[in-house]
Amino acid sequence: MTGPEALAHYAQGLTTNGLQGWIQDNVVPLVLLGIAIILLWIGGRGDNAGVARRSVGLLVGLVALGIAVSGNGPQIGNFLASLLVG
Known part of the structure; x- marks a missing residue:
């Protein structure tokens, strides 16, 4: 494999988990x-x-940060919508 095929094969295994973990472990405590x-x-x-x-x-900003970091945004949105709609 050479060229675009090799790049596509390599890119399939890339994730942002390492960056997300570093931000959660280092940047968030420094901001707080x-x-x-x-x-x-x-x-x-x-x-x-x-x-x-x-x-x-x-506090409003920290709640938003907590929702974003936890990954439970859709569940929380559905809960809040159910409070309004019934």
């Missing part, structure tokens, strides 16, 4: 640590209302 440091810094200035306001947005 950064968020915690920023909230502590804002809270240290005495702006508790600002911390509360930002925390609500962060």
Whole structure:
């Protein structure tokens, strides 16, 4: 096999599992640590209302991140739709 056939054969075994695992193991904890440091810094200035306001947005973002990382998006979407439709 040479040329396009070899490339196609090699590409069949490629996945993104390694990249996904690295992001979950390294990037997500660093982002969470950064968020915690920023909230502590804002809270240290005495702006508790600002911390509360930002925390609500962060919780929504973390829920979305959790759904994306877990892979249960379709099941959660079906559950939420069943709450509205019945």
